[in-house]
Amino acid sequence: MDSFWDFFWLLVWTFFFVFYLMVLFQIIGDLFRDKDLSGWWKALWVIFLIIFPFLAALIYLIARGKGMAERHAVAAQSAQAATDQYIKSVASQGSSPADQIASAKSLLDSGAITQQEFDQLKQKALAS
Numbered sequence: 001m002d003s004f005w006d007f008f009w010l011l012v013w014t015f016f017f018v019f020y021l022m023v024l025f026q027i028i029g030d031l032f033r034d035k036d037l038s039g040w041w042k043a044l045w046v047i048f049l050i051i052f053p054f055l056a057a058l059i060y061l062i063a064r065g066k067g068m069a070e071r072h073a074v075a076a077q078s079a080q081a082a083t084d085q086y087i088k089s090v091a092s093q094g095s096s097p098a099d100q101i102a103s104a105k106s107l108l109d110s111g112a113i114t115q116q117e118f119d120q121l122k123q124k125a126l127a128s
Contacts, residue, residue, distance in 0.1 A: 024053070
C-alpha cells in the first residue's frame with residue numbers, strides 16, 4: 001500500500017465483495033427454502049449464479065424478491081414462536097419451594113450464608 005487512497009479503495013472493494021457474498025448466500029438459501037420451485041429450476045438458478053453472478057443476482061432479486069421477503073418473514077415468525085414456546089416451557093419448570101429450601105440448606109451447611117439468611121430464604125420460598 002503506497003498511499004492512503006490505495007488502502008481506501010481496498011476497503012471499498014472489500015465491502016462490496018462481502019456485500020455481494022451476503023446477497024449470494026441469501027439467494028442460495030432462499031432457493032433451497034422455496035418449496036414451490038422444482039429441483040430443475042433451482043439447479044438452473046445456481047448455474048446461472050455461477051456463470052453470470054452479478055446479473056443473475058440482480059435478476060433474482062427483481063423477479064423473486066417479494067417471495068423471498070415473504071419466506072424470510074415466515075421463517076422469522078416460526079423462529080420467534082419456537083423461542084417463545086421454549087421460554088414458556090423453561091419458565092413453567094420453575095423450582096418448587098422444597099427445592100429452594102434444600103438449596104438454601106446446602107448453602108447454610110457450606111457456610112456461604114448465615115442462619116438468619118437461611119430463615120429469610122425459607123420464608124420467601126414458603127410464601128411463593
